[in-house]
Amino acid sequence: MICTEAGEFVSALCDGEIIPPTAAEHIGSCPACQARLRDYLNLGVELRRTTSLEQAAVVPARTSDHNWTRPQNPVAAFLQKGWGTMRIPRLAFAAMIAGLVALACTLAVVKVGANSNGTVVLLSTTGSSGALMDCPLSTLDKNQAVCDWYGTIGSQNLAYRVRLLSRDEGRVLLAIRTRTYIKGENLSSFTFDADPAAKVKEVWFEPGEKLKVNVGDVGSLTLTGEWMDHVPILIGLHGQDMSPGPGELRFASPLLLKDKSVVGDLAGAVSGIFSTDDDPNEAVWMYIPGQGSFLISLLPMKDAVAADVFLSRISFHEGGHSWEFVTGAPVSRANRVWVLHQPDFKPMSPNSDVVFVSARRLVQTSAGEWVPNDRP
Structure with a gap:
């Protein structure tokens, strides 16, 4: 579903x-x-x-x-105030x-249980000195089924590596590699799971439960976790999934760079986070004086160029220039969006020639082609 x-x-x-x-x-x-x-x-x-x-x-x-x-x-x-809504x-x-004004709902939202049909385990590890790392491990993609941590616990320097090996219903088999090291020591073999000094333990772990793993002189590590339906783009300090929604475009105080120079600062127009609320039929519309209008969408728009997405950056080439939107939060789960740049666009009112951000609805005109329903 x-x-x-x-x-x-x-x-x-x-x-x-x-x-x-x-x-x-x-x-x-x-x-x-x-x-x-x-x-x-x-x-x-x-x-x-x-x-x-x-x-x-x-x-x-x-x-x-x-x-x-x-x-x-x-x-x-x-134009009345910075818009972050x-x-x-x-x-x-x-x-x-429609008049549903009597919502008397007291439903509590709970975390996903151990019997979830999710495909990603968000694993959290805590040592004697506090939290070590939060790491998503995929049950489907081997390239996203491993994570590492290097740091100090007490008087020891610990190298810690977890790999998800397999899944059995609501639990997963983890290979946990640990070793202590001296600062400056070459740990390249450890990162390739080929370090003879590493101690290896395979344990079954069920998200929703706590698991303690003894690591010798370092003490015990405590593992907790929960199921997710996707690999998060960005994890917060306490395991929060900071990823956009499945069909969401999100901008937080974006900057526009043209040929690596800043030509637009939208912090005044977006004081918080502007979001399309998981609606793929909406495009984010930005106007920057001197640079024109920019429509950014997950759908292929007519006359638009494809742009690469990496975390909080959108990069593309258009009109003989390189362009990049840099924002304060991950933009999209997708690795590609489309940008329609109209450099000659001007607001109808001369007094409104200032930066703004809005959203515009897209309509499909032919197979695989979309346009704004009120294209200027």
Whole structure:
């Protein structure tokens, strides 16, 4: 099951309904669906608060293609203040307009259990001096099934390496290599699992449970973990998955570089994180005075160029120049996006010739080709 299929069951959960096991399992293991569920919970609280104030809500008009319309001039709002917002997902917004103002849901979101159908184990290791590392280990990709740590625990320097060997239902077999070393010592053989001085232990580990591994003079290492449905792009200090959603584009205070020189700083327009909220049919739209308009999308747009994505950078070549967006957070799970640059674009109002960020809906005009539905 994918997010678009599971999404309709999120509101059913908050209405106290029983949903199919496949949907419940997906929502329990999918960060994007869990975020949507939290949005519903927060929405329910806010709706009950506003209802208590007896304020009438105005229902916006709908367009012929059944999408809720955006304000006619979104630029004006962005010029009033730096915009760093978390937009309500369309599913939640539609539910609000339909009048679901009595969401009395107290459902608790729990972590994925040991019997998950996830394919990645997010492994956390703690030593006597505190946390050592958080590492995702894939059960499907051998190139992403190993992680290393080198550091000091007490008076010892420890080299620590974990490789996921196999999976049996809800548990995995780990090969744990450890050895102490002297600073400056050559550890190249250790990184290739060929160090005769390394101690090797194979242990079965079940995510959701704690496992202690004795490492001689260093003491014990404690392993914990949870299942995930993807390999995180970036892991926070305490194991948080900081990856974008499956269909999300995300920008945090981006810079635009042209031929390695900064030509645009959007920190004022995006003071927090601007996100397409997992909607692949939306493109991020940026305007930078002197550089024109940029549309960035996961879909191949007409006249757009392909751009490479690496963590928080989008790189492409266009018009004889090299371009790069550098942002403060991972941009996308995809390694490629499309960029439509319109260097001659100007805002209609001369007084609004300042940097802004918005989103624009894309429509398909032919097989494999998309364009903005309100292309300037």
